Amino acid sequence: SQTIHQWPATLVxxxxxxxxLECTVEGTSNPNLYWYRQAAGRGLQLLFYSVGIGQISxxxxxxxxxxxxQDRQFILSSKKLLLSDSGFYLCAWASDTSSYNSPLHFGNGTRLTVT
Amino acid sequence: SQKIEQNSEALNIQEGKTATLTCNYTNYSPAYLQWYRQDPGRGPVFLLLIRENEKEKRKERLKVTFDTTLKQSLFHITASQPADSATYLCATSGTYKYIFGTGTRLKVLA
Incomplete structure (x- = not known):
């Protein structure tokens, strides 16, 4: 079965x-990968997505x-954090299909607090 | 731009009643709508998907409708239970991107 690992769980x-922040997926190949951010009480904001190695939108x-x-590794980075970067960061994957109806499978997120 | 909206106010209902959540979209016509459940501090979990040519989709106590004329999807939980308390998100997908609504928090009172 497919699993998604995201770490760390919390970060200050x-x-x-x-x-x-690192995210890895197991049990599937060539997934589409996503990074979302969720501010407190807000919806999910799509930050980046990738449909293949080295391809970032x-x-x-x-x-x-x-x-x-790597095929199943997705990394989110910043050189210098801002206070506004605080939030709940979620990694997700979906099957690589062209029919746009694959569900997203999310990790358990990283709670980032910038002080 | 594409926009998907959900009632941001929390919905409180009594146990055993049917909860109905609304998702409205504007400025586009999605081929699919998805519904997710999110518990506090966790990632969303996929529940149901409905296609534009499907009027209704059911899964156990869950029912989703898709009205392309009203540009709206309704999400129903029948015989609601306190364990159904969570935030429910709708989303559309297309060209690899998934756009989410802000979610509606549901609280089922025992």
Missing amino acids: QPVGSPLS SEVPQNLSASRP
Whole structure:
């Protein structure tokens, strides 16, 4: 069966520090991968998605970046965190189909607090 | 731009009643609508998907409708239980992107 791992679960970082969040998927190949952010009491904001190794699409210009060094690994990074980067970060995967009806499977998220 | 909206106010209902949540979309015509459940501090979990040519979809106590004329999907939980308390999100998908509504928090009172 497929599983998605996301870590760490919680993170407290000072303003200006770097960030690296990692997500890995097991049990499937060539998944579409996604990073979302959820601010407190708000909806899910799509940050990045990837349909293949090295292919990254950015939805929101900001000081975050994403990389996909391996088929089932997706990394979210920042060189210098801002207070506004605080939030709940969720990684998700979907089957690589062209019919757009695959459900998204989410990890359990990383709660990031920038102080 | 594409927009998907849900009632941001919390919905409180009595145990045993039917909960009905609304999802409205504007400026596009999605081929699919998906519904997810999110518990506090957890990632959303997929519940149901409905296609534009399906008027209704059921799964156990859950029912989803899709009205392309009204540009609306309704999500029903029949015989609701306190364990159904959660935030419910609707989403549309197309061209690899999944756009979510803000979610409606449901609380089922015992």
